[in-house]
Amino acid sequence: MYINYARREITVKVVYYGPALGGKTTNLIQIHDHVADGSRSELISLKTAEDRTLFFDFLELQLGKIGGLAPRAQLYTVPGQARYEASRRLVLRGADGVVFVGDSQPERQQDNLESWRDMARHLASYGFEAQGFPIIVQLNKRDLPGAVPLEHFRRTLGLNGEAPIFEAVALDGRGVRESLRAVMERVVVRLRREISASAA
Amino acid sequence: MGTMGEHGDVASGLTLSPLQEKALEAVLIQLAAKSSAGLVLLATRTGHYISMRGTQKHVDGAALASLVAADLAASTQITALVDASEVHTMILREGERTTLLIAEAGPALVLLVVASRDVPLGWIRMLVQGAAQRMAEITRPAPGRPMPALAAVMPGGEFADLVGQAIDDLWNE
């Protein structure tokens, strides 16, 4: 988070986390394509020749003026492949919220779980507990035949019954805006709570 | 009263007061002038863009800030893996026409300078070191935070709804 009083700017950082090929980069591409030039940065992708994320993707959104403030959202993805663990941890540094992008394919459920645990471990290493930290869970690739039932995915991650899961088909934009909106709302609620607490 | 930590909470994110911003801006302007830099950019260590100066136009500051912070973060980790006791504070790239320097400016900030190869490296390095040191001092944590002012301008309970609405408004189908 970065706050500039003179310009009334608040910039928060949201990280899209999840197993390799789950659709994190696709989420950012969709956001980039649905938001006009003047309200966003370029989409930056540090990727391999095979189009796999090497370090991160980056996109900044400018949300306009809200009650005299100019909030901005920086969106990052992590590289999902196991060998990029150190890079994932770096990208997660300073995160204010996370969208966890899970994969609906039955054979990817173990990868979902490993990535989820990996994320919890990195967040803990930065002093966050998964409880109370803004995390939105998106279950992507709902279009695929054989996609696992929502409840199956919920049990895989060990999520309780109330935790919302956003179903998505990132490839054609479905669920992308909803997930972004949900994570930003949570980030802001937490931000407000902390600012009030520190002002008291 | 800038503070910075690895956590994303308010207490440890970077908060710049108007005074601090002014002071940083002054250092940045001076650095750009003295180094004849095409570009000087200031960002937080977590990749938030702060400010940019120089003759080069049409640069996407937000995108650049994220890359500069990532470059420094990666180099710092490389150092830690190779020799944990070593401390590098600058990254240097020498091209055919330009010199590119990325430097830590205290625990909260990172500085990028892009200058012509005609400008002596030793001179740029000295300027960057000086600027980085002053910026670190400007953002050194001090007791007391200017949070009440922000709490006052921040819309009440509906702020989250307004942000959600803003995202919907940005969205073109």
Ligand SMILES: Nc1nc2c(ncn2[C@@H]2O[C@H](COP(=O)(O)OP(=O)(O)O)[C@@H](O)[C@H]2O)c(=O)[nH]1
């Ligand atoms: N069928 C289907 N494919 C998707 C969907 N979202 C992403 N993909 C594809 O899955 C692959 C990996 O997506 P990518 O965004 O690169 O995954 P990342 O590794 O998490 O960044 C690409 O070929 C995408 O086109 C989806 O909702 N449905």
Ligand SMILES: [Mg+2]
């Ligand atoms: Mg990717």
